[in-house]
Amino acid sequence: AQKVTQAQTEISVVEKEDVTLDCVYETRDTTYYLFWYKQPPSGELVFLIRRNSFDEQNEISGRYSWNFQKSTSSFNFTITASQVVDSAVYFCALSARDTGRRALTFGSGTRLQVQP
């Protein structure tokens, strides 16, 4: 069985601060994918990134960066110079491949509030 833990239920920062959202996962599969999704107040789920279990390279996309460490089963997400528009709930998710199940197992989400 898969499990994703996002221990931070809510984070509040002031605009321009950097913020890191933590994600820890559990799976017995050797092949799996990790994802981050953003859910703004409007409710839709916006895909941010996918990382497979064999690619531990960190990734940067504009103000967003992701740190994947298999040794600690973590896939953390950092927003640099946060903006009010970053306010949303962020979900980390896991899709295991060995068993063939492609459905996503989500963490409980972290609500980020960026104050002006």
Added chain:
Amino acid sequence: AAGVIQSPRHLIKEKRETATLKCYPIPRHDTVYWYQQGPGQDPQFLISFYEKMQSDKGSIPDRFSAQQFSDYHSELNMSSLELGDSALYFCASTPPGFDEQFFGPGTRLTVL
């Protein structure tokens, strides 16, 4: 670019009524997933279809059923609705050979 379409966007039903939610995946996507997101909760996987066949089943109640049609659209049928079925229902689709799930805007179901 085309996105996943869900209809209706909002639905209000009474207890014990039935509801049908529709999902139109992105063209040429071969897999459809349904998720249920209760208030303040994370999305929970219900069921998926690959090439019109059920491919996986999650925590879908027996009162719910789903199918995928020849044009690849999918419908989630919910009967004997309960107050606890009030949630946001997402449909997602994936293209062949890829794992990114592209989500629709969701259908917000309210059961009174």
